[in-house]
Amino acid sequence: MAQSADVKVLPDIQASKLKVTNTSRPLPKCEPEELGFGKVISDHMLMIQWSAAEGWNAPEIVPSGPIGLHPFSHVFHYAIECYEGMKAYKDSDGNIRMFRPEKNMERMNVSASRLCLPNFDGDELVKCIKELLRLDRDWIPQKKGYAMYLRPVMFSTTPWLGLTQCSEAMLFVLQSPVGPYFKSGYVPIKLHVDAKYIRAWPGGTGNVKFGGNYAPTVASQIAAAKAGCSQALYVYDKEEWVTEAGTMNMFFLIKSTSGTLQLFTPSLEDGCILPGITRLSVIELAKEWGTEVVEEPLPLKIVIDACEQDRCLEAFGTGTAAVLQPVGALQHNGKDYTLPEDGFAEGSFQMKMLAKLKEIQYGEIEHPWSVCIT
């Protein structure tokens, strides 16, 4: 339908309008082994401003550095903020590759909508991100297990103390060259079932990457560490429905009492689970391999019973940061449940899955999920 002349169509993000300001003071680089996770920022960042009156302004790539904001900015007071986590990999030919970036764009728009932040054209933002990656390509470590972590983030800069719908916002894409997420690498971790603090509940915001979901989980991490575990496994309700662990989606490979192998992961429909792109990829690959995937609300009892009867063969978490994290044990009500060691050894389901994901991410095999940007 034609727009009537008096309806002003506000501009969306337009990559063709991108302005680039090169840094005059390159930041210090370090050896890949010293990178850690998310400590080092690369030379440039992408910045786009939005206002209800003007829509999306021209995107800008600027030297990474501090930003000035009005102290009343909504983000500081009401946490009106959402983010994404994605990675760019360098393959053995030195090409830069992204992994299913359109999924991150879709999810960020869903998160933004939940917080009444503006939506944007994801294809255009990906084009801008590609430029950002090309500009800082020397920052991307060319080593398996290493990558450029990309952190898109959008927040309300509306400068009033009144809580209202966003009228001014900012979108950044920050870049951090990273090494393996867990210092211990692919060593199995122990999860602490946290029944005290609830991460997500039906009708809440657990299914969007909203900053406010994460602040309250620091206490759970501390409780997990006190219990001698490395991450919290979040459950909710008296049934203790399994949701996620740390910032990872959870999978359990369980042999049914009749002997069939089933890969369990909590389903998305009640809104308690962050729809992970690694999660989706694991589900799709598992189905391709002929593994039965059970995507349903998952009571912890199913897992605990399977552990007690030696039917829980494997458990692992998934997420962009760690890709896949083996779980070696669970602690529930002070009791330890240990999983079999061959569950995370060479040849296990999860190690095959990890190898497959990495092959795709590092472009060792041609696959439509890997977007090569040269």
Ligand SMILES: *Cc1c(COP(=O)(O)O)cnc(C)c1O
């Ligand atoms: C980001 C995130 C994940 C993982 O999502 P990916 O798209 O696989 O990186 C899982 N759980 C939570 C709570 C998250 O924030």
